[in-house]
Amino acid sequence: MAGRLIYLDHAATTPVDPRVVEAMKPYWSDKFGNPSSVYQKGREASVVLGRAREQVSGVFGCLPAEIIFAGSGTESDNQAIIGTALANQSRGKHIITSAIEHHAVLHACEFLESQGFEVTYLPVTKAGIVKLEELEKSISQDTILVSIMYANNEIGTIQPVKEIAELVKKKNPKTYFHTDACQAAGYCDLAVDSLGVDLMTINGSKIYGPKGVGVLFVKKGVIINSFVHGGGQENGRRAGTENVPGIIGLATALELVQKEKEKESKRLIKLRDRLIEGLLKMDKVFLNGDPARRLPNNVNVTILDIEGESMLLHLDKEGIAASSGSACTSGSLDPSHVILALGQPYEVAHGSLRFTLGRANTEEDIDFVLKVLPGIVRELRQMSPVRIDPSKLK
């Protein structure tokens, strides 16, 4: 196995599909025009930009004019939240989100709190599903926006987006509903009408498209401020010369993942469940997230008595790339806010380990993880001073 990388971190980013690379190629060199220029080269770029917008709107089942291209998923999330909050503050200053959102949403909400907005962070069940009764109680006449993610990046839980949308509109028809669908875009239905969303974010980097490009769907009639100020691009709603190759890459990748999602999901679910079953055979290991309402490629377990980070380093030596819930890499020793929100104690939350599968993974990859991980766990537990009694955990 030496020399071979088993990449199991597709929730962090995916490799770019060769078909996507091919589609992007001419727009780096030959067809380098600026879509805002009036001459031939510019018009050429403007036409392909329009085509990419139609590709994305075709998948979302919306109007091309309802699509804003942005610089990342983070930027789209920020525009959705800060852009609607600032534009609608005369109606109310209350926003609702969940405790398990990506930091792109959570930190945008925290920024708004610093500007005098009130934010409710909804709790989730032990399996990571937003508590709908809490949502219902929280919506008031003052609520201008609810932002709940479609699928979670750490534990893969898929939220009942349609039910959430119905509840929001029933309680306050004027409240906007945004969903961060970055992790869901490769596996879930994105038809905005049937989902009932007013705003939706996706990005290129999780769907075998390029990094550094995002999309924000904004339903016609939604009042939103521009977030990046400058030129009049994107109908005056997002300034800055469009990343033409990136946008073409994202649009191509989105069409491909959506076309292939049923077949690929079936294949990945088999591999995912094989990995979960094998991991749960180890002592003092449990699954995080919902066993059924879960992304086809997500496995997240807690392995008691040891730290996720140490397991990652040992797995890396074996050529396996995975991820842990803890944020040690960002200089903090805090465990993941998502795992903590599931109600796990601090020392337990430290032992979470995430494997996110993708196109290149095979049964052999899964079996190799299951072959090497028990030895790593045994070795680390021997060195660990921690002994958690699983019967004491609720």
Ligand SMILES: Cc1ncc(COP(=O)(O)O)c(C=O)c1O
């Ligand atoms: C759920 C979710 N939202 C937002 C983002 C941010 O996207 P980007 O890295 O394109 O800014 C990510 C990526 O990690 C994500 O998983």
